[in-house]
Amino acid sequence: MFKRYASLFGLIICCISFKTFSQQKTDPETIRPKMAWFEDAKLGIFIHWGIYAVNGIDESWSFYNKKISWPDYMKQLNGFTASKYDPAAWADLIKTSGARYAVLTTKHHDGVALWNTKENHYSIAKNTPAKRDVLTPFYAELRKRDIKVGAYFSLIDWSHPDYPGFLKDSSRYKAANDTAKWNKFRSFFQSQINELSNQFNPDLFWFDGDWEHSAAEWESEKVRSGILARNPNAIINGRLMGYGDYDTPEQNVPVSRPKFNWWELCMTVNNNWGFQHKDTNWKTPAQIIALFADVVSHGGNLLLDIGPREDGSIPAQEVTVLKELGSWNKKHSEAIFGTQAGIPAGHFYGPTTISKDSTTLYLFLQGHTQGQIMIKGLSNQIKDITVVGKGTKLTHQVVGKISWSPVPGLIYIDVPAMSIDKYMTVLALKLDKPVSLYRGKGGFE
Ligand code: JFZ
Numbered sequence: 001m002f003k004r005y006a007s008l009f010g011l012i013i014c015c016i017s018f019k020t021f022s023q024q025k026t027d028p029e030t031i032r033p034k035m036a037w038f039e040d041a042k043l044g045i046f047i048h049w050g051i052y053a054v055n056g057i058d059e060s061w062s063f064y065n066k067k068i069s070w071p072d073y074m075k076q077l078n079g080f081t082a083s084k085y086d087p088a089a090w091a092d093l094i095k096t097s098g099a100r101y102a103v104l105t106t107k108h109h110d111g112v113a114l115w116n117t118k119e120n121h122y123s124i125a126k127n128t129p130a131k132r133d134v135l136t137p138f139y140a141e142l143r144k145r146d147i148k149v150g151a152y153f154s155l156i157d158w159s160h161p162d163y164p165g166f167l168k169d170s171s172r173y174k175a176a177n178d179t180a181k182w183n184k185f186r187s188f189f190q191s192q193i194n195e196l197s198n199q200f201n202p203d204l205f206w207f208d209g210d211w212e213h214s215a216a217e218w219e220s221e222k223v224r225s226g227i228l229a230r231n232p233n234a235i236i237n238g239r240l241m242g243y244g245d246y247d248t249p250e251q252n253v254p255v256s257r258p259k260f261n262w263w264e265l266c267m268t269v270n271n272n273w274g275f276q277h278k279d280t281n282w283k284t285p286a287q288i289i290a291l292f293a294d295v296v297s298h299g300g301n302l303l304l305d306i307g308p309r310e311d312g313s314i315p316a317q318e319v320t321v322l323k324e325l326g327s328w329n330k331k332h333s334e335a336i337f338g339t340q341a342g343i344p345a346g347h348f349y350g351p352t353t354i355s356k357d358s359t360t361l362y363l364f365l366q367g368h369t370q371g372q373i374m375i376k377g378l379s380n381q382i383k384d385i386t387v388v389g390k391g392t393k394l395t396h397q398v399v400g401k402i403s404w405s406p407v408p409g410l411i412y413i414d415v416p417a418m419s420i421d422k423y424m425t426v427l428a429l430k431l432d433k434p435v436s437l438y439r440g441k442g443g444f445e
Contacts, residue, residue: 041100060109085312098329103150111159156209215241285324297351299341331389358434
């Protein structure tokens with residue numbers, strides 16, 4: 001029943017055009033098979049690592065917004081050492097968090113590549129004391145641990161002399177007015193994407209900066225087909241002017257359920273993508289876990305961002321968040337990984353997920369909820385309730401079931417204090433058959 005409801009829902013949303021995804025050129029049914037691992041992954045780790053960590057300023061935007069001059073920004077090249085960089089330790093930490101994929105900034109809008117690009121342009125390998133390609137070893141360590149490899153790549157390159165604009169109020173030229181120059185830039189960025197594709201064969205490309213030009217100007221179709229020719233299973237995020245596979249809301253947890261087939265919320269642990277000394281606005285493990293459950297409940301993935309220092313060390317607060325998230329994930333794995341989006345709002349006041357076969361409903365209890373919780377409009381019989389990760393059996397009571405009405409009774413479950421989790425308790429409700437919901441207004445309907 002729920003499956004039918006979900007596919008009907010899918011059909012309806014396909015017919016309606018939505019702002020960000022309205023010009024989507026990819027057919028959901030064609031890409032569905034390759035999206036399987038992504039759909040089950042739920043958690044990815046985003047890493048913004050670049051020369052901006054030297055001063056601890058906004059990645060690329062700081063010179064674009066004139067907080068610092070471009071020459072001063074580029075002086076950070078001299079301070080990027082990667083002296084404590086330990087790609088195996090990074091990959092271990094990511095594995096510990098429970099994440100199934102990781103996305104590293106191979107090149108941000110500032111144009112500095114993390115690999116040894118063959119193009120005549122900035123790279124960590126050629127232009128910094130780190131003197132090496134830092135991408136190759138990281139990807140190798142991820143693959144050893146079965147973690148999917150993602151490549152963030154900025155289409156915008158504000159440091160490239162052939163790029164049209166690099167400060168917020170300046171433009172060197174307009175792409176339409178100097179086709180020769182724009183074509184030079186296009187062949188440059190296409191070559192860099194080819195390098196990434198051929199050398200690293202990422203499982204996922206995470207493009208950024210598409211907003212500065214149209215799909216035709218970016219040759220989005222050529223970018224997409226080039227990547228898929230090399231690897232038909234590569235996943236492409238939605239920042240390619242309509243030629244991506246999934247949507248990428250940023251920094252804000254959706255309040256209502258997004259209407260996309262696949263989506264991923266990217267979010268920072270403090271307030272910034274890259275390392276910034278002054279930013280101490282750390283989200284707590286409890287907050288991250290609650291918003292992660294919220295995202296998964298709405299059918300999305302969380303791409304949680306960390307910003308290593310220039311030397312490659314990861315701030316302690318981020319390490320803690322990843323480890324705590326990891327131990328919570330380990331305990332509650334069955335309620336998160338490989339599940340589907342939960343029941344619609346209104347039945348239970350908290351996040352929920354549903355097992356693939358739709359016969360187990362998982363309830364995520366906010367804060368340190370204990371005592372009685374309540375579910376409305378669940379038509380199923382409950383066979384069994386357990387506290388996930390603990391195995392404690394809980395009892396329930398059906399209240400107010402009126403014999404002549406189709407409306408199910410209210411289900412009350414007793415949650416004793418001794419069964420609550422440090423961060424978020426999860427209950428597994430084994431049902432007699434796939435989830436069946438009463439969606440009416442009460443009474444005779
Ligand atoms: C983009 C990047 O610009 C940012 O630096 C970071 O890498 C993030 C993951 O992706 O975020 C944006 C995108 C657009 C705007 C601001 C930040 N914008 O239009 O103002």
